[in-house]
Amino acid sequence: xxxxxxxxxxxxxxxxxxxxxxxxxxxxxxxxxxxxxxxxxxxxxxxxxxxxxxxxxxxxxxxxxxxxxxxxxxxxxxxxxxxxxxxxxxxxxxxxxxxxxxxxxxxxxxxxxxxxxxxxxxxxxxxxxxxxxxxxxxxxxxxxxxxxxxxxxxxxxxxxxxxxxxxxxxxxxxxxxxxxxxxxxxxxxxxxxxxxxxxxxxxxxxxxxxxxxxxxxxxxxxxxxxxxxxxxxxxxxxxxxxxxxxxxxxxxxxxxxxxxxxxxxxxxxxxxxxxxxxxxxxxxxxxxxxxxxxxxxxxxxxxxxxxxxxxxxxxxxxxxxxxxxxxxxxxxxxxxxxxxxxxxxxxxxxxxxxxxxxxxxxxxxxxxxxxxxxxxxxxxxxxxxxxxxxxxxxxxxxxxxxxxx
Amino acid sequence: xxxxxxxxxxxxxxxxxxxxxxxxxxxxxxxxxxxxxxxxxxxxxxxxxxxxxxxxxxxxxxxxxxxxxxxxxxxxxxxxxxxxxxxxxxxxxxxxxxxxxxxxxxxxxxxxxxxxxxxxxxxxxxxxxxxxxxxxxxxxxxxxxxxxxxxxxxxxxxxxxxxxxxxxxxxxxxxxxxxxxxxxxxxxxxxxxxxxxxxxxxxxxxxxxxxxxxxxxxxxxxxxxxxxxxxxxxxxxxxxxxxxxxxxxxxxxxxxxxxxxxxxxxxxxxxxxxxxxxxxxxxxxxxxxxxxxxxxxxxxxxxxxxxxxxxxxxxxxxxxxxxxxxxxxxxxxxxxxxxxxxxxxxxxxxxxxxxxxxxxxxxxxxxxxxxxxxxxxxxxxxxxxxxxxxxxxxxxxxxxxxxxxxxxxxxxxxxxxx
Numbered sequence: 001x002x003x004x005x006x007x008x009x010x011x012x013x014x015x016x017x018x019x020x021x022x023x024x025x026x027x028x029x030x031x032x033x034x035x036x037x038x039x040x041x042x043x044x045x046x047x048x049x050x051x052x053x054x055x056x057x058x059x060x061x062x063x064x065x066x067x068x069x070x071x072x073x074x075x076x077x078x079x080x081x082x083x084x085x086x087x088x089x090x091x092x093x094x095x096x097x098x099x100x101x102x103x104x105x106x107x108x109x110x111x112x113x114x115x116x117x118x119x120x121x122x123x124x125x126x127x128x129x130x131x132x133x134x135x136x137x138x139x140x141x142x143x144x145x146x147x148x149x150x151x152x153x154x155x156x157x158x159x160x161x162x163x164x165x166x167x168x169x170x171x172x173x174x175x176x177x178x179x180x181x182x183x184x185x186x187x188x189x190x191x192x193x194x195x196x197x198x199x200x201x202x203x204x205x206x207x208x209x210x211x212x213x214x215x216x217x218x219x220x221x222x223x224x225x226x227x228x229x230x231x232x233x234x235x236x237x238x239x240x241x242x243x244x245x246x247x248x249x250x251x252x253x254x255x256x257x258x259x260x261x262x263x264x265x266x267x268x269x270x271x272x273x274x275x276x277x278x279x280x281x282x283x284x285x286x287x288x289x290x291x292x293x294x295x296x297x298x299x300x301x302x303x304x305x306x307x308x309x310x311x312x313x314x315x316x317x318x319x320x321x322x323x324x325x326x327x328x329x330x331x332x333x334x335x336x337x338x339x340x341x342x343x344x345x346x347x348x349x350x351x352x353x354x355x356x357x358x359x360x361x362x363x364x365x366x367x368x369x370x371x372x373x374x375x376x377x378x379x380x381x382x383x384x385x386x387x388x389x390x391x392x393x394x395x396x397x398x399x400x401x402x403x404x405x
Numbered sequence: 406x407x408x409x410x411x412x413x414x415x416x417x418x419x420x421x422x423x424x425x426x427x428x429x430x431x432x433x434x435x436x437x438x439x440x441x442x443x444x445x446x447x448x449x450x451x452x453x454x455x456x457x458x459x460x461x462x463x464x465x466x467x468x469x470x471x472x473x474x475x476x477x478x479x480x481x482x483x484x485x486x487x488x489x490x491x492x493x494x495x496x497x498x499x500x501x502x503x504x505x506x507x508x509x510x511x512x513x514x515x516x517x518x519x520x521x522x523x524x525x526x527x528x529x530x531x532x533x534x535x536x537x538x539x540x541x542x543x544x545x546x547x548x549x550x551x552x553x554x555x556x557x558x559x560x561x562x563x564x565x566x567x568x569x570x571x572x573x574x575x576x577x578x579x580x581x582x583x584x585x586x587x588x589x590x591x592x593x594x595x596x597x598x599x600x601x602x603x604x605x606x607x608x609x610x611x612x613x614x615x616x617x618x619x620x621x622x623x624x625x626x627x628x629x630x631x632x633x634x635x636x637x638x639x640x641x642x643x644x645x646x647x648x649x650x651x652x653x654x655x656x657x658x659x660x661x662x663x664x665x666x667x668x669x670x671x672x673x674x675x676x677x678x679x680x681x682x683x684x685x686x687x688x689x690x691x692x693x694x695x696x697x698x699x700x701x702x703x704x705x706x707x708x709x710x711x712x713x714x715x716x717x718x719x720x721x722x723x724x725x726x727x728x729x730x731x732x733x734x735x736x737x738x739x740x741x742x743x744x745x746x747x748x749x750x751x752x753x754x755x756x757x758x759x760x761x762x763x764x765x766x767x768x769x770x771x772x773x774x775x776x777x778x779x780x781x782x783x784x785x786x787x788x789x790x791x792x793x794x795x796x797x798x799x800x801x802x803x804x805x806x807x808x809x810x811x812x813x814x815x816x817x818x819x820x821x822x823x
Binding site for chain 1: 441
């Protein structure tokens with residue numbers, strides 16, 4: 001059981017933005033609620049808009065690293081589960097998770113510039129210990145680490161393009177346990193390395209206006225591993241796989257700066273979640289016939305593309321201190337008929353704030369906090385969940401340093 | 406470049422994730438076998454009620470099945486590593502499980518072709534109760550022993566000696582011994598009472614087993630209740646080979662195939678081409694009967710039939726014909742059992758005629774058998790000797806097992822009062 005313990009204690013996956021994507025990957029982006037596409041100013045440009053690397057000081061190497069501590073409070077559920085003649089009221093487990101990140105932009109003496117980011121672009125973990133919920137999602141975890149080398153090319157003094165290769169290592173873990181309700185249990189773990197790309201452009205029509213557009217490609221996370229499937233306490237191990245998409249996303253941002261001190265940025269994000277049509281576990285050999293309905297038949301997801309609207313405000317208080325705040329409205333891609341215990345997602349209001357303090361010419365320290373308030377959601381499914389999910393959401397604290405040399 | 410990126414990513418991944426494969430399932434550990442099915446009393450009852458096999462008032466026991474590997478001897482005298490399924494009831498009173506002990510029923514399975522149909526394989530692949538053991542164990546409280554036979558389960562790479570009495574009896578007797586050893590090693594208390602049964606090929610195997618035990622010595626058998634078996638192989642072969650059409654060609658093709666193998670004969674002397682060349686593949690355990698029959702002809706004999714007309718002609722005309730001699734050698738009814746034998750058979754059997762059991766009864770009585778009689782299933786079910794009910798071979802099975810379980814249950818009660 002060594003691996004199970006390791007995975008439980010060193011996880012890097014959270015539920016935050018709509019479904020399981022995590023847009024915030026630096027102090028700036030956390031403080032601005034990811035309203036950070038057009039006006040990016042640090043090493044994290046490599047991730048949020050690589051085209052903007054062209055507009056950073058060419059003689060400077062930019063480095064930034066930090067860690068986000070995510071606190072996921074309980075999801076409350078009050079209601080029933082069709083076919084089970086008892087209340088299904090429950091609370092999911094509290095999660096506290098560290099999420100590291102790192103960005104780097106290399107100095108240049110020409111129009112090309114190189115950068116690289118290591119981030120956790122998506123993740124999900126949801127654990128339930130109550131009997132009815134355990135039957136569906138004792139634990140459902142998806143963890144990803146992305147290495148994203150990028151380049152930019154400065155087409156002109158006001159226009160730049162960029163792009164890169166995305167290499168994503170992903171681990172998935174699905175546990176469900178019928179306990180006293182049904183004599184079935186599943187333990188599945190898998191991992192994969194997948195590839196994608198991202199492209200970006202940056203345009204500075206005037207000195208105080210910036211426009212940025214980025215696109216990150218869809219990556220199918222084809223998790224391959226093993227599954228232990230139990231019927232009445234006796235298990236068999238199978239080669240197993242399941243595919244979950246990391247969806248494509250288009251971001252369009254525009255910012256306006258006043259007096260070199262105050263910057264307001266608006267970002268529209270379209271996330272193409274409709275790629276997630278089914279959750280279909282595949283096995284190397286036929287599984288126990290009694291378990292086919294629960295663990296082998298494909299489950300419809302039929303998620304929908306979503307819109308997210310982000311607004312970020314940056315205020316240069318003085319030479320050393322920068323203050324930031326943000327607000328976002330984030331739609332859920334999950335239709336009512338497909339909400340499940342592994343991800344009882346809902347629309348969210350996201351509030352954020354943070355600061356950066358220039359400790360020296362080279363070193364800047366920063367911190368940010370983000371509060372993701374999930375809207376309570378009533379679910380009525382004729383053959384499934386009937387009740388209301390409430391609370392949930394997330395509180396994230398990020399601390400980071402940037403170093404220029 | 407890719408190598409470098411992979412190295413960097415790997416280092417980051419190590420910081421946030423684990424490594425290694427998923428551990429094997431945490432199943433209960435036993436000595437000398439493997440637990441493949443475990444249904445407690447409540448779950449078993451719920452399952453049987455849902456299947457319409459029990460109601461709230463039915464006494465139902467739990468069901469734990471162990472796959473046990475053991476060694477037996479084939480027709481050629483070579484040792485073969487084989488497997489079987491031992492199904493143990495749970496939820497019985499402690500007075501039974503701790504003091505009196507459990508009675509054994511050796512249940513030889515009927516004709517199968519696919520390896521997936523063998524009891525041990527079914528248990529291993531489904532983790533669910535299946536077949537006759539539900540009647541004998543979950544409903545009647547016996548420990549059921551089901552050898553996979555040579556050719557199935559752990560010995561799937563060996564040809565199955567179809568209706569060849571020596572190896573079928575070896576596989577059964579050796580499994581009874583292996584199961585007793587397993588029970589001792591794992592604290593399963595037995596009371597020494599042993600019953601033999603089996604359906605169709607299993608009925609034949611059960612009677613072959615009794616003959617071996619009485620001839621060579623072995624565990625004492627309380628009652629043998631073989632069911633619907635082709636005990637008189639010579640008469641069965643005469644009956645089938647004299648018909649122009651074969652209802653189920655895979656049965657006789659398998660007889661020809663396994664007898665040619667066991668007696669070292671050239672297969673094409675028995676089975677015509679193109680069928681002879683196909684049989685090794687057809688009988689390798691990958692197909693069931695419905696997958697095999699369409700690949701054979703239903704015409705019994707002739708240039709375009711299944712059987713070579715030369716050997717069939719010899720079979721009927723030459724008493725020294727090797728195929729005929731082999732059939733006679735593998736009859737299991739021409740002897741005098743001293744154990745109580747109940748030949749359970751459906752009068753409406755359309756595959757193994759009821760007359761075969763009548764012939765077996767008469768022959769064994771003529772040999773001075775101690776106590777042999779026929780139990781017609783339809784009469785046992787209705788209690789009416791003049792009943793017009795008739796059950797065919799396929800549908801008869803579950804009722805026949807119920808009749809056998811009742812016979813064994815009464816004998817157990819007489820001795821142990823449970």
